[in-house]
Amino acid sequence: MTVTPAISAPPAQQAGVPAHRDGNVLRWLGAYTSSMVGDSVYYIALSWAAVQAGTPSQAGLVMSVSAVPRALLMLGGGVVADRLGPRRVVIGSDIVRCAAVFAVAALLFLADPGLWALALLALVFGTVDAVFMPAVGALPARVTTRDQLARVQGMRGLAIRFASVVGAPLGGLGVALGGAAAAFGLAGLLIALSVPLLVSVRVRELPGDDAIAAGESVWGDLVTGLRYIRRHPVLAPLMFAIALGDLGFVGPLNVGLTLLADQRGWGASGMGAVLAGFGVGAGVASLLLTVRGRLPRAGLVAAYTILAGSVAIGALAFVPTLVAAVGTALLVGLLAGLSGAMCGALLQTQADPAYLGRVTAVASLVSLGIAPLSMPVSAAAIGAWGTGPVFVVSAVVCGLGGVVALCVRDLRRAELPR
Structure with a gap:
């Protein structure tokens, strides 16, 4: 059955203050933004x-080491987030990540530890991400x-766009001024900044928060969560x-775009311009949701925007000029973004x-664990058949998501609360 949880509102929300003017939400947003910028600098x-x-x-x-524990432990991380509460898990995760980054920064400053320290750091980050990401996804409702x-989803999208724009230059500046040690130190400071902000955020107990405490085991709670989603x-x-x-989206917009820019002679600057165009579009979508707060007929909007987006993805391989590609x-x-x-x-x-927590864990596993597998497949397919056919196939796969949303009545008619 469809569950409509009842959530008691904090004083500011009961007074009709929208999220983008609520100090509690803004403190959460500041913590999230600081952590995301720190992540960008860290990478x-x-x-x-x-x-x-x-x-x-x-x-x-070394760069791929973190993906293994993240993929293997993500579902269990959702159980941890539900058992302990998302704010507690996010705070603990940021403390561990901050300590690990500072430790490696100190090692690099004092000595040359080699790749083992970097691989260990990546392993720690991937392990912590497995519980951090589900908790981050579960926190806004509280x-x-x-x-x-x-x-709040729009505000979160703006934070992600801001982190992607600001994080890379900050990381490069840190490397230029003091090498990798300084950049790691800067990343640690940004992640550390999120902790006091999160501590100051007020959260509420929601109906059912204590239900998972009766679970017999982590595995049992995980199976229960997966069964809940399936039904x-x-x-x-x-x-x-x-x-x-x-x-259908990850391959073309990562590996495929690089190969397309090379084939068309756009160069690195041209590829950067295309990526900037994508970032601006996603930012506009996030800003629209931040200002409006709600779009009616959310399920139908999701279906149509997935379908329209898939057509645009397929068209990207056939546009004649760089301006058209942007x-x-x-x-x-x-x-x-919408x-x-x-x-x-x-x-x-x-x-x-x-x-x-478990619902967010499954969604995160799909986006961060399964979807990236399409990148090497896309690269190999482009090498064999060229960019056009691969972009079209990717667009069809992406469009099938919109077809599913249109064909399933409950999803098509799903609405966001007023």
Whole structure:
């Protein structure tokens, strides 16, 4: 059955203050933004240090180490988030990540530990991410009311865009001024800044928060959560639609775009312009949701924007000029940003609070564990058949997510709370 959890509102929300004017939500947003910028700086520092300490293949291996524990432990991380509470898990995760980054910064400053320290740091980050990401996804429902969750998704999207724009230059500046050690130190400071902000955030107990305490084991709670998703009339098809959309989106917009820019002679600057167009489009979508707070007929909007976005993805391989490619990428970003925010808000509002961590864990595993597998497949397919056919196939896969959303009545009719 469809679950509509009742959430008591904090004083500011009961007075009708929208999320983007609520100090409690803004403190959460500041913590999230600081942590995301710190992550961006961390990845710049890690890649630079790995390249300096080893061969390119060794550096690539170090960069991929974190993906293994993240994929293997993500579902269990959702159980941990539901058992302990998302704010407690996010605070603990940021403390561990901060300590690990500072430790490696100190090692690099005092000595040359080699690749082993970097690989260990990546392993720690991947392990902590497995519990951090589900908790981050489950936290918004505890800092605002259900009718504000779409607006919060927009605010979160703006934070992600800000982190991607600001993080890389900050990481490069840190490396330029003091090497990898300084960049790691900067990343640690940014992550540390999120902790006092999170401590100051007020959270509420939601109906069902204590239900998981009766679970017999982590495995039993995990199976219960997966069964809950499978039987839910909205969440089950929504997960399927998200998976198809991500599988068709990740390959072309990562590996495929690089190969397309090389074939067309756009160069690195041209590829950067196309990516900037995508970022602007996604930012506009996030800003729209932040200002409006809610779009009616959310399930239908998600379906149509996934379908339209898939057409734009396919068209990207056939546009004749760089200017047209930038415009198409902007459209892709706008449509993907809207569909992603709608899907995220539906996940938040349709899931019973007791299962939010596990629901977020499954969605994160699909997006971060399964979808990236399409990148090597896309690269090999482009090498064999060229960019055009591969982009078209990817667009079809992505579009199937929209078809699922249109064909499943409960998902198509799903609404965000007013």
